Amino acid sequence: xDDDGQIETSLAEIQSFFxxxxxxxxxxxxxTKVQDFIHKNSSSSGIGKAARVVCVTSGGxxxxxxxxxxxxxxxxxSGRRGxxxxxxxxxAGYSVIFLYRSGTCQPYCSTLPDDPFLxxxxxxxxxxxxxxxSFAKEVKRAIKENRAAVLGGRLLKLSFTTIFEYLQxxxxxxxxxxxxxxSAMFYLAAAVSDFYVPWETMNVHxxxxxxxxxxxxxxxxxxxxxxxxxxxxxLTFCISFKLETDSKILLEKARRALKKNKVxxxxxxxxxxxxxxxxxxxxxxxxxVRRNQSKAEAEVERPLVALLVDRxxxxxxxxxx
Amino acid sequence: xDDDGQIETSLAEIQSFFxxxxxxxxxxxxxTKVQDFIHKNSSSSGIGKAARVVCVTSGGxxxxxxxxxxxxxxxxxSGRRGxxxxxxxxxAGYSVIFLYRSGTCQPYCSTLPDDPFLxxxxxxxxxxxxxxxSFAKEVKRAIKENRAAVLGGRLLKLSFTTIFEYLQxxxxxxxxxxxxxxSAMFYLAAAVSDFYVPWETMNVHxxxxxxxxxxxxxxxxxxxxxxxxxxxxxLTFCISFKLETDSKILLEKARRALKKNKVxxxxxxxxxxxxxxxxxxxxxxxxxVRRNQSKAEAEVERPLVALLVDRxxxxxxxxxx
Numbered sequence: 001x002d003d004d005g006q007i008e009t010s011l012a013e014i015q016s017f018f019x020x021x022x023x024x025x026x027x028x029x030x031x032t033k034v035q036d037f038i039h040k041n042s043s044s045s046g047i048g049k050a051a052r053v054v055c056v057t058s059g060g061x062x063x064x065x066x067x068x069x070x071x072x073x074x075x076x077x078s079g080r081r082g083x084x085x086x087x088x089x090x091x092a093g094y095s096v097i098f099l100y101r102s103g104t105c106q107p108y109c110s111t112l113p114d115d116p117f118l119x120x121x122x123x124x125x126x127x128x129x130x131x132x133x134s135f136a137k138e139v140k141r142a143i144k145e146n147r148a149a150v151l152g153g154r155l156l157k158l159s160f161t162t163i164f165e166y167l168q169x170x171x172x173x174x175x176x177x178x179x180x181x182x183s184a185m186f187y188l189a190a191a192v193s194d195f196y197v198p199w200e201t202m203n204v205h206x207x208x209x210x211x212x213x214x215x216x217x218x219x220x221x222x223x224x225x226x227x228x229x230x231x232x233x234x235l236t237f238c239i240s241f242k243l244e245t246d247s248k249i250l251l252e253k254a255r256r257a258l259k260k261n262k263v264x265x266x267x268x269x270x271x272x273x274x275x276x277x278x279x280x281x282x283x284x285x286x287x288x289v290r291r292n293q294s295k296a297e298a299e300v301e302r303p304l305v306a307l308l309v310d311r312x313x314x315x316x317x318x319x320x321x
Numbered sequence: 322x323d324d325d326g327q328i329e330t331s332l333a334e335i336q337s338f339f340x341x342x343x344x345x346x347x348x349x350x351x352x353t354k355v356q357d358f359i360h361k362n363s364s365s366s367g368i369g370k371a372a373r374v375v376c377v378t379s380g381g382x383x384x385x386x387x388x389x390x391x392x393x394x395x396x397x398x399s400g401r402r403g404x405x406x407x408x409x410x411x412x413a414g415y416s417v418i419f420l421y422r423s424g425t426c427q428p429y430c431s432t433l434p435d436d437p438f439l440x441x442x443x444x445x446x447x448x449x450x451x452x453x454x455s456f457a458k459e460v461k462r463a464i465k466e467n468r469a470a471v472l473g474g475r476l477l478k479l480s481f482t483t484i485f486e487y488l489q490x491x492x493x494x495x496x497x498x499x500x501x502x503x504s505a506m507f508y509l510a511a512a513v514s515d516f517y518v519p520w521e522t523m524n525v526h527x528x529x530x531x532x533x534x535x536x537x538x539x540x541x542x543x544x545x546x547x548x549x550x551x552x553x554x555x556l557t558f559c560i561s562f563k564l565e566t567d568s569k570i571l572l573e574k575a576r577r578a579l580k581k582n583k584v585x586x587x588x589x590x591x592x593x594x595x596x597x598x599x600x601x602x603x604x605x606x607x608x609x610v611r612r613n614q615s616k617a618e619a620e621v622e623r624p625l626v627a628l629l630v631d632r633x634x635x636x637x638x639x640x641x642x
Contacts, residue, residue: 062395065394066566068566068592068593070396070397070512070564070566070592071394071395071396071397071514072394072395072397073386073393073394074383074393074394074395075391075392076391076392076393102435103424103435103436106436106439109438109439112438114423114424115424115427116438117430117433117437117438117441117463118427118430118463118464118467120438121464122464122468123461123464123465123468129450129452129460129461129464131450139450140444140450142438142439143438143439143442143443143444143450144444147443147444191391193392194535195534195535204566205565205566205567206564206565206566206567206592207515212541213516213538213539213540213541214515214516214539215536215537215538215539216536216537216539217534217535217536218534218535218536218537219534220533220534220535243391244526245387245389245391245525245526246526271389271391272389
């Protein structure tokens with residue numbers, strides 16, 4: 001989701017970002033989970049047909065303004081696109097690492113009302129809990145399918161909150177995924193902060209008010225997608241996203257990101273129409289993908305994922321694996 | 322809650338904040354809900370004993386950095402304190418207006434795991450949904466008690482996201498609550514932003530990266546508590562909160578807030594110990610309230626709300642109503 005900067009990101013900048021970041025909690029535990037998941041899902045496929053694994057990133061990252069964090073800058077993202085796309089990737093036979101912002105939309109839950117726990121159930125006196133009839137079908141589907149995917153070992157959920165957690169986790173997932181070669185995919189739908197406050201220059205305590213206006217100076221987050229493409233997982237099929245609120249600059253920015261980061265496809269979307277249509281930008285073409293408006297439940301992620309799976313197949317074939 | 326500024330907030334500053342804020346959506350609908358709730362809960366009490374109503378505010382407010390908002394500054398708050406306190410106020414016979422940040426912790430849910438919808442239920446093939454045995458008691462309690470309080474008309478839930486929404490809603494609730502006189506209470510547990518970007522100076526579109534570091538200049542949010550006390554609801558018993566990460570300045574800041582805003586009590590809490598103890602600061606005393614450590618489920622909000630209910634009773638008596 002990164003904006004494309006004017007300045008080429010050097011690997012030194014990236015190293016310096018990681019060096020100054022607060023250490024990731026339970027790093028070893030996360031590495032073990034990711035490696036076990038990849039091992040299990042790559043060895044379970046038949047000979048001659050490589051198992052496909054996609055890492056879907058979802059939701060926005062936060063930028064702490066204080067080390068003992070009370071205030072932070074956040075990026076708007078419900079995580080609905082990543083959650084819905086995960087369902088369609090699972091349906092298409094992929095195993096999915098779902099790297100999501102804590103608290104955002106979960107797979108199989110995107111059609112449920114807000115706060116489904118309190119809004120979908122009834123409990124009359126002394127009887128068992130009942131699903132409210134108008135949500136019966138969706139609730140049962142959500143709980144059942146989520147359980148099947150997680151317990152079946154085809155869906156690994158990992159959550160993040162800050163930009164520091166997100167980028168450290170992305171790096172360790174990417175280096176593990178690279179062992180899968182071209183049959184792995186990155187679907188980078190998360191809304192990643194463009195600016196941050198370097199950890200060592202940050203206030204330790206809550207910033208005090210009472211002394212007039214506050215000026216915050218933010219540094220640019222190094223553009224990690226090109227590091228992912230060049231260093232971490234060069235063999236992996238890689239799709240990035242570009243969100244703008246101004247349709248006039250959207251396509252131009254998507255084309256520039258494609259070239260600069262050397263990703264395989266960029267999904268361009270405008271904030272106000274993002275549930276209706278997206279434009280998939282490739283090197284020599286631009287494909288408009290629209291949701292099927294004749295069906296109430298047809299989401300734009302269904303045709304989008306179908307298109308990406310096709311392109312991924314062509315990429316695998318072309319790579320000769 | 323608000324830090325106490327050096328500069329006395331003038332009513333003109335507050336008026337100017339409201340004048341420049343984006344208009345509250347469904348303002349008339351919210352006013353009707355609040356007035357109906359107050360009317361119903363004040364007229365249902367017996368003669369000679371005024372019904373008690375408390376407005377509990379909960380969760381953090383956001384400060385948009387763009388009008389078509391992609392990025393915003395947020396305040397950390399899970400909303401657990403406001404949610405748990407709401408349960409104890411209901412238990413003590415109060416009716417509660419729960420003004421909460423969208424997505425934060427709900428009453429009766431504070432002991433449940435994250436994402437209870439997906440983590441508390443099982444669905445085996447072709448059978449009905451089952452509550453996972455280890456959560457059976459909590460899940461049933463949460464759904465049943467929430468439903469009883471909402472359908473029984475004793476709990477009104479209203480959600481906000483931005484600082485603009487929060488303060489506009491607080492003002493209209495306060496002016497309605499003032500009709501109840503001393504039997505109404507404000508329990509201002511929400512984490513309100515101290516700084517904001519005035520709407521008219523805000524970028525319309527997403528801020529573009531790529532041109533070096535970003536400098537943001539934030540104005541101070543006018544201190545609304547003193548307006549609430551002096552103008553909106555002068556008769557209401559009012560409790561504000563003070564959160565700091567630095568214990569050295571906490572009590573001094575709480576004392577200053579008590580004096581400056583003329584609230585009845587300030588609950589002082591430090592980020593790292595806030596689940597274990599709080600200090601209630603009054604004009605002539607400071608009372609340390611600790612949770613009962615011998616019971617696993619005993620939250621600090623239980624003795625805190627009990628103390629506040631006592632003080633509120635004394636206030637009502639003293640006011641001669």
